[in-house]
Amino acid sequence: MAAKSGRLVTWLKMLAVGGGVCVGGPAFVMWIQPTDEELFKRYNPELQKKSLENRYERQKNFDEFVIQLKEYSKSDKPIWTVQEEAARKYKQESLRQDFLNAEEVKARQEAMRREAGLLEGAGKLESTGKSKLTDNPVL
Incomplete structure (x- = not known):
């Protein structure tokens, strides 16, 4: 009987530790993780201003992205x-x-x-390799 109670105690300990890790771990992370407002307050004033200026554009880009994903998800x-x-x-x-x-x-x-009255063949080469407008050779 002593062996069965030892196993039971071990199982209860493991369940308690597992439950503590599964529930306590995420709860601890949520407790120490700063909120968006706290992070924003830590920015220097220039970054706060820049963030506020770009907020509308970032939100618009995100909304467009979500709309595209919804359209893409309609496909098979x-x-x-x-x-x-x-x-x-x-x-x-x-x-x-x-x-x-x-x-x-x-x-x-x-x-x-055409409106300026330039020659029809302006810039084209003759068979001699010279421009029609000037006698200079074209390189």
Whole structure:
């Protein structure tokens, strides 16, 4: 009987210690962890000002991120796959927009050259390797 009571005492000790660690550990961390307000008060005045100025923008970026995650989660695919696809589409759209902007700039420049009355072949090379506008060789 003494052996069974020894085992029981050991089990009770282990349960008490385990419960103390499982409950007491997180409670201790919550007790010593500073709140956001306490951390903010520890900032120097310049950082407090900068933090207050950027708060709206950070909140807006976070809200956009959460909205995107909600949209990505509607898909049957994993979120990271959908994010990669969205990033790829965004990059392609950005490149396409850059190309269209470059084409628009070229068209504007040509229109300005035509309005200014510059020669049609300005800047093009003849077979001799010299510019049509000057006799200087083009390097």
